[in-house]
Every structure is written in structure tokens, then in C-alpha cells.
Amino acid sequence: MGNYQSQRTAVGHSMYEVPLDSLLTYIDHELNLWRDLVDNVKREKKYDHEGRTCIDDMIRETCRKMIDYENAVSNRKRLYPLLQPRDSEYSTDKLKKEGFYKTLSPEKVKDIVIQKSDEIDELRNEAKKMSDSIHILNEELKQKIKYVDDLRREKSALLQRLSKMAGEKLTRDNPDIADLSDRNRPTKLGEMFNELYDNEWTDAFEELVASGYDEREAVDTLQMTLMKVFQFCEKKASLLVKQTETAADLLFDEFSRSALQETTKNMPAGKKALTMDPKQLAEMRGGLQREGSSMEDLQMQRKWKPKIKPDGKQTYIQTKIQPRTINVEDKLKQMRKGLAESLVPSVQKAYIKTYWDNECLRAIKPFIKRCIFIAWMMVVQTPPMCFDRELQEGATFDAARYRQYTSSGHIVHFLVWPALLLYRDGPVVCKGVAQGKKK
Incomplete structure (x- = not known):
């Protein structure tokens, strides 16, 4: 320790002659200058070019001092000139004088706060307006999307309708194009007609031959039966079309009459509701009346009976057949094609009831019924x-x-x-x- 002190004395005014407390004071002073600068920059938020320039200058000055200090220590120069306290050019007082920042009065601060509050309110109003606009736009977008969806559905419905109309137009009065959904379409009727010849025709033919007819007579009888059944169906189908509109009118007139009768019950005495003329109702009522049988029909019926009875007597007896009423009024309330198949049992029943009796051969009845079904479905086709x-x-x-x-x-x-x-x-x-x- 003594040698160290003697060395310091020998150096004279060298760096070792500077008291340590003085050196620490100097360093503390320099640090305070940095603190003031940093605090001022942060307080005034001088993050622009001006603030950056102050920091850069301070760094350069500090670096220069450190270099000078290092050179002085290396060359044993006097350190007193380097360690003289100085006022920093970045001190708070100097910065105040140069206008680096200004001290704001409470009134000024209040004005600024009010101004900023107004600006915040304006921004909030703008944000609310933007939010309202966004909400309106979203609602409009939803409406547009719904409108587009409705248009798409409408387009799909129109395309289906157009396709259906095109299909109907294509198939209307065009028998060359078959409706595959119709189980009684022409091709199917052709198959049924072929099966009729193979099955019912064969059974009826065999029984006719067994009852005394020769082959040619049996063939002609079955052929004539088929043609007469076809003519019967053709005539009734045509009449059905004419009566359909009348039947519909009758249906609505009966409904109106019932409604008027119900209204009449609640009317005061002495007043009379309007009703339909009884003669008009009588004209609308009524079914299909069977016309008188022709001689050909009577001759055909005789051919359904055995030619030779068990007692050997001939059966050619003039039989008088009373005209009978065929009531198919309920079957005429809808279009002919839609109810064609459902009308077949009624047509079969009406035909059999009119032309059949107990002396006719049993095998002829299934043949006649099948002929009626096929002939009826033939005449309701478009074209027939x-x-x-x-x-x-x-x-x-x-x-x-x-x-x-x-x-x-x-x-x-x-x-x-x-x-x-x-x-x-x-x-x-x-x-x-x-x-x-x-x-």
C-alpha cells in the first residue's frame, strides 16, 4: 500500500493523483446528464428526427471522452482537464431555453383534454356510423342472397315446368313417343292383346268347338265378338267425353243447390231464395242410356250359346231383350284418360249385364271381359x-x-x-x- 501511495506521489498530476471520490462524482454527473436527456425525450415523446439527433450527439460526445480518457491513461497525461464538471448541452434547463419542450399550464392541459375528448367522440360516432353501415350492408346482402336463392328456385321450377310442357307437347297426339310411366301404354296393350289370343281366345275356341261349332264358325264368332266389344267401347268412350262437362256442371249445381237450401232455412218468412229450375236439374241428371240392340247384336248373343242342346233341339230362338239402363254417372266426373282403368269394371259389368244370360258358354265370359279391358284402354289413347x-x-x-x-x-x-x-x-x-x- 505504501509503494502504491509513493507511486501516486511520483506521478504528480497523473491520473493516479485524482481522488477516487472525484472520479465517481464525475461519472455520476455524466450519468445524470444521460438520465435527463432520456427522461426529456420520453416525456415530450420526441421520437422524431430532433430527438434522434440529441441522442446521437450525446453518444458521440461520450465516445470522444472515453477515447480521450484512454489516451490520457496510456500517455500518463493530466486528467484534470478531462474531469472538469460541465453543464450538459442536453440539460433540462438548456432544453427549456431552446424550446425543446414547454411546460403546459393546467388550462392548456384542460383544453387539450377537451379537444382530445371531442376527437374521441367524433371517432366513436364515425365508428358507430361505420358499424350501422356494415349492419345495413349485411342486411342488404342477406336480402340479395335470399333474392338470388328465390330466383334459383323459380328458375328450377320454371325449367321443370318447361320440361314438363315440352314433354307433354312432344307426346301429345304423338303415339310414337311412349309414356313409360303408363302401364297401359300401347306397347303393353300389344302384349296383352297377344296374350288374349294365346289364352282366353284358345279356351273360348275349344269350348265353342266342343259345343257343336266347326272351326271356321268358332273363329268367326270370336272375331265378331272382339269387333262388337271394340265398337261398344268406342261409342261409350266418345259419349263419356261429351258427358264429362255435363257431369262437372251437375256436381257444382248440386253443391250450389245444397248451399241455397241451407241458406233458405235461415231466411225470414215470406222470402224465397233463388233455386234452379227443376226441369234443368232433370235434364242434367241421368246416366248413359243404352240404345236399342241391333239385330247383329242379337245374332252375336245367340252364337255364344250351344248350337246343339243336350236334348238335340236347335237354340235359334228369337229372344226379346228389354233395353236396360247403364248408370255410369259417377264415373263421368273426371277426365276419361285418368279414370279409364277404374271405369273398366263398370263397363264390363254393363256389357255383361246387357248381353249375357245363363245359357251362354262359361269360357266366353273371361274372353269378353278381357276384350273389354283391352278395347277400352285402346279407345282412350290419344289418338285411339x-x-x-x-x-x-x-x-x-x-x-x-x-x-x-x-x-x-x-x-x-x-x-x-x-x-x-x-x-x-x-x-x-x-x-x-x-x-x-x-x-
Whole structure:
């Protein structure tokens, strides 16, 4: 320790002659200058170029002092000039004089607070307006989306409607295009017509032959039965169309009459409600009246009976058949095509009730019922289906329309079973059967 003190004395005014407390005071002074500068910059928020310049200058000054201090220590120079306390150019007082920051009065602070409060209120109002605008835009967007969805649904419905109308227009009066949803479409009727010949026709033919008819008579009887049934269905189907509108009028008139009668009950005495003329109601009521049977119908009915009875007597007896009323009024309330199949039992019942009696052969009845079903479904098609009626005995055999019966040949001997056509003069749906001959 003594040597250390002697060295300090020998150096004279060297750095070692500076008391440590003085050195610490100097360092503390420099640190205070930095603190003042940093505090002033933060307080006034001088984060711009001016504040940055003050910091940069302070750093440069500090670096210069450290370099000078290092050189002085290395060269044993006097340190007193370096350690003289100085007023910092960045002190609070100097910065106040230079206008680095200004002290605000309470009134000024109050004005600033009020101003900032107003600005905040304005910003809040703008934010609220923006929020309201966003809400309005969202509602408009929802409405637009809903409108677009409605348009899409409407478009889909219109496209379906257009497709349906196009399909109906395409198939209306166009039998070449089949409605696959219709189980009684022409192609199916052709299959039924072919099965009728293979099954019911065969059973009826065998029983006719067994009852005394020869082969040609049995064939002609069944063919004539088919044609008469077809004419019956054709006539009644046409009449059904005419009566449909009348039946609908009757339905609404009956409803109106019931409503008027109900109203009349509650009317004061002496007053009378308007009602329909009884004659008009009588004209509207009434079903399909069967017209008088022709001689051909009576002759056809006789052919359904055995030609020879067990006692050997002939059965050609003139039978008087009283006209009977066929009541199908309830079946005429809807369109013919829609209720065609449901009307078949009534048509069958009406036909059998009119032309059938207990002496007729039992095997003929299933044949007649099946003929009625097929013929009825034929005449309600649009356009109606029909049979080929142009084939004449002695004509050239047309293999495209007919197949051979029991003998083949290029000439038609007689017709066994007519060909089924899609419409008059139209294509063949089901081939007929004819007997051929060589010459």
C-alpha cells in the first residue's frame, strides 16, 4: 500500500493523483446528464428526427471522452482537464431555453383534454356510423342472397315446368313417343292383346268347338265378338267425353243447390231464395242410356250359346231383350284418360249385364271381359288405337302384319285374329293371325 501511495506521489498530476471520490462524482454527473436527456425525450415523446439527433450527439460526445480518457491513461497525461464538471448541452434547463419542450399550464392541459375528448367522440360516432353501415350492408346482402336463392328456385321450377310442357307437347297426339310411366301404354296393350289370343281366345275356341261349332264358325264368332266389344267401347268412350262437362256442371249445381237450401232455412218468412229450375236439374241428371240392340247384336248373343242342346233341339230362338239402363254417372266426373282403368269394371259389368244370360258358354265370359279391358284402354289413347280392317279374303298375305294360322300360303283364305295398330293407318303394335292358302 505504501509503494502504491509513493507511486501516486511520483506521478504528480497523473491520473493516479485524482481522488477516487472525484472520479465517481464525475461519472455520476455524466450519468445524470444521460438520465435527463432520456427522461426529456420520453416525456415530450420526441421520437422524431430532433430527438434522434440529441441522442446521437450525446453518444458521440461520450465516445470522444472515453477515447480521450484512454489516451490520457496510456500517455500518463493530466486528467484534470478531462474531469472538469460541465453543464450538459442536453440539460433540462438548456432544453427549456431552446424550446425543446414547454411546460403546459393546467388550462392548456384542460383544453387539450377537451379537444382530445371531442376527437374521441367524433371517432366513436364515425365508428358507430361505420358499424350501422356494415349492419345495413349485411342486411342488404342477406336480402340479395335470399333474392338470388328465390330466383334459383323459380328458375328450377320454371325449367321443370318447361320440361314438363315440352314433354307433354312432344307426346301429345304423338303415339310414337311412349309414356313409360303408363302401364297401359300401347306397347303393353300389344302384349296383352297377344296374350288374349294365346289364352282366353284358345279356351273360348275349344269350348265353342266342343259345343257343336266347326272351326271356321268358332273363329268367326270370336272375331265378331272382339269387333262388337271394340265398337261398344268406342261409342261409350266418345259419349263419356261429351258427358264429362255435363257431369262437372251437375256436381257444382248440386253443391250450389245444397248451399241455397241451407241458406233458405235461415231466411225470414215470406222470402224465397233463388233455386234452379227443376226441369234443368232433370235434364242434367241421368246416366248413359243404352240404345236399342241391333239385330247383329242379337245374332252375336245367340252364337255364344250351344248350337246343339243336350236334348238335340236347335237354340235359334228369337229372344226379346228389354233395353236396360247403364248408370255410369259417377264415373263421368273426371277426365276419361285418368279414370279409364277404374271405369273398366263398370263397363264390363254393363256389357255383361246387357248381353249375357245363363245359357251362354262359361269360357266366353273371361274372353269378353278381357276384350273389354283391352278395347277400352285402346279407345282412350290419344289418338285411339284400332284394328286393321283392310284385310280381305283373297288378298296377298302380308307377313309384316299377320302370321300364319294352321296353313301357309301367299293368299289370304280368312281372317282369324286382326292386327293391332298404333292408330288408324299407323304402324303395327301386334301382328294378327290369318289363314293362308296356295291359290
